[in-house]
Amino acid sequence: MAHIEASFFKSRFDDETFSAKMVEALTQAVGSVLGDEAANDTAIVLHDIEPSHWGYRGKLLG
Numbered sequence: 001m002a003h004i005e006a007s008f009f010k011s012r013f014d015d016e017t018f019s020a021k022m023v024e025a026l027t028q029a030v031g032s033v034l035g036d037e038a039a040n041d042t043a044i045v046l047h048d049i050e051p052s053h054w055g056y057r058g059k060l061l062g
Contacts, residue, residue, distance in 0.1 A: 001038075001041045001042070001043065002030045002034065002038055002041070002042040002043070003042075003043045003044075003045075004026050004030070004042065004043070004044045004045070005044075005045045005046075005047065006022065006026065006044070006045075006046055006047070007046075007047040007048075007049050007054075008022075008046065008047070008048060008049065009048075009049060009050075009051055009054070009061075010048040010049060010050055010051075012048070013046075013048050019046055022044075022046060023044050023046070026042070026044050027039050027042050027044065030042045050062060
């Protein structure tokens, strides 16, 4: 079983299709590497993060 957690800026979730598209794309990526059986046994958790809670290169992004 694959378990994937991915974090994105909260604003990405403003697009109502984002979550479904991302889950599908990540599942397909697992399938392309590990095969269909692994893709069918993949769990994905998407996290929405405020930019003020995200740091990059030593700086907060929000």
